[in-house]
Amino acid sequence: MDDATWSLRCVDCGASWPGLEVRYRCDCGGTLDVLHDLDALRGLPLLQTFDARRASRDRLDRSGVWRFRELVLPLDAGSVVTRPEGNTALYDSPRIAAYAGLDAMRLKHEGENPTGSFKDRGMTVGISVARRLGMTRVACASTGNTSASMAAYAAMAGMEAFVFIPDGAVAAGKLSQALAYGARTLKIAGDFDAAMDLVQQVCRAEGIYLLNSINPFRIEGQKAIAFELLQDLGWQVPDWIVLPGGNLGNSAAIGKGLSELLSLGLIDRLPRIAVIQAEGASPLVDAFRTGADLVPVPRASTIATAIRIGNPVSWRKSLRGIRAGGGTVERVTDAEILEAKAVVDAAGVGAEPASCATVAGAKKLVAAGVIPHDAFVCGILTGHVLKDADTVVGYHLGTLPGFTPLHPNAPVSVPARLDALRKAISR
Numbered sequence: 001m002d003d004a005t006w007s008l009r010c011v012d013c014g015a016s017w018p019g020l021e022v023r024y025r026c027d028c029g030g031t032l033d034v035l036h037d038l039d040a041l042r043g044l045p046l047l048q049t050f051d052a053r054r055a056s057r058d059r060l061d062r063s064g065v066w067r068f069r070e071l072v073l074p075l076d077a078g079s080v081v082t083r084p085e086g087n088t089a090l091y092d093s094p095r096i097a098a099y100a101g102l103d104a105m106r107l108k109h110e111g112e113n114p115t116g117s118f119k120d121r122g123m124t125v126g127i128s129v130a131r132r133l134g135m136t137r138v139a140c141a142s143t144g145n146t147s148a149s150m151a152a153y154a155a156m157a158g159m160e161a162f163v164f165i166p167d168g169a170v171a172a173g174k175l176s177q178a179l180a181y182g183a184r185t186l187k188i189a190g191d192f193d194a195a196m197d198l199v200q201q202v203c204r205a206e207g208i209y210l211l212n213s214i215n216p217f218r219i220e221g222q223k224a225i226a227f228e229l230l231q232d233l234g235w236q237v238p239d240w241i242v243l244p245g246g247n248l249g250n251s252a253a254i255g256k257g258l259s260e261l262l263s264l265g266l267i268d269r270l271p272r273i274a275v276i277q278a279e280g281a282s283p284l285v286d287a288f289r290t291g292a293d294l295v296p297v298p299r300a301s302t303i304a305t306a307i308r309i310g311n312p313v314s315w316r317k318s319l320r321g322i323r324a325g326g327g328t329v330e331r332v333t334d335a336e337i338l339e340a341k342a343v344v345d346a347a348g349v350g351a352e353p354a355s356c357a358t359v360a361g362a363k364k365l366v367a368a369g370v371i372p373h374d375a376f377v378c379g380i381l382t383g384h385v386l387k388d389a390d391t392v393v394g395y396h397l398g399t400l401p402g403f404t405p406l407h408p409n410a411p412v413s414v415p416a417r418l419d420a421l422r423k424a425i426s427r
């Protein structure tokens with residue numbers, strides 16, 4: 001691999017390391033960024049190259065991550081483990097737009113990735129780097145989707161996978177994937193933040209490669225959500241990109257990718273990024289409004305388990321991208337998430353609860369006059385509707401504690417007779 005084109009750099013103090021090594025933090029404690037040598041890429045016809053690769057049969061070109069490899073990580077093709085990921089649909093649903101109060105809203109459905117969430121975009125890069133480094137064991141702490149993704153990619157790469165999950169706080173669809181793909185699954189009596197803390201200690205003590213989003217290479221893969229979205233739009237820049245925020249790796253990645261496109265002159269302005277958090281897990285909202293350092297939320301709570309995170313690791317990187325484009329951070333209640341989800345699902349699109357914070361947040365920002373109704377808005381749906389079937393069924397049966405559904409669609413029991421069925425259909 002060509003180590004000369006990028007380095008690792010500390011977000012806090014600027015210390016840097018050339019090339020590949022097993023390192024997730026600076027000695028000062030700061031998180032790390034992959035810093036690309038953009039000067040080496042300036043003047044190359046990158047957008048034409050990316051567009052031409054969409055018609056290619058090459059394994060790397062077919063991936064919605066490695067198609068953009070010059071801006072992701074120029075890794076030797078032999079190290080790359082790809083499903084391939086990306087190539088997700090961009091929906092344009094009038095029903096969802098109307099619900100949000102917008103003239104139009106495009107939704108990039110990252111639940112259409114190989115294991116059903118955007119995590120695959122970062123994981124293909126993280127696992128490929130692990131292979132390049134000669135690592136044989138990988139681990140992560142997860143609210144579910146990271147472990148599902150890591151388990152699958154590790155299995156394909158022939159690596160041993162360890163997932164640390166908060167006991168009782170992971171949706172069954174996601175847990176089932178980790179088990180199915182053969183990961184050693186360790187339930188921690190504690191929340192995500194406790195599991196995250198422990199996995200870092202275990203990885204250090206055991207020499208296991210850590211694949212949480214603190215791993216800077218995962219962020220590089222997730223930038224490709226922004227690249228592929230813009231490519232879908234013919235490289236036109238939307239006014240707003242709206243997405244949910246938990247550990248904040250994804251918003252950090254999208255912000256970083258867009259800034260790189262801007263400094264290369266491949267786009268002429270930045271979109272505003274709106275990060276939406278669940279009310280019970282929304283420390284970034286306060287950090288954004290006060291300008292102070294993020295204060296972790298001790299017992300984060302929300303029905304949207306994928307964003308039930310009180311101490312997000314990438315908050316500083318995330319704010320950087322939000323501020324650069326003049327974006328914002330907002331919080332929505334679980335009730336708002338579930339009603340938005342009912343609309344997203346009934347439109348035939350469907351997504352897991354955390355994803356629907358995107359639509360609930362857009363609706364709130366439009367109502368508040370922050371996003372104009374005629375703005376060019378793109379939302380990210382982060383995970384597949386089947387990831388959390390229990391919440392869907394609970395919503396429609398009206399059995400979710402403390403919550404009355406506004407759009408229930410419960411199954412109806414009918415006697416096994418033609419007349420009874422006809423009667424049931426006609427009402």
Ligand SMILES: *Cc1c(COP(=O)(O)O)cnc(C)c1O
Nearest residue numbers: 145246247248249250306382383
């Ligand atoms: C991981 C995840 C999120 C949160 O992304 P962060 O990068 O942690 O902010 C949101 N939705 C789904 C479905 C996820 O899997």
Ligand SMILES: [Zn+2]
Nearest residue numbers: 010013026028
């Ligand atoms: Zn540092």
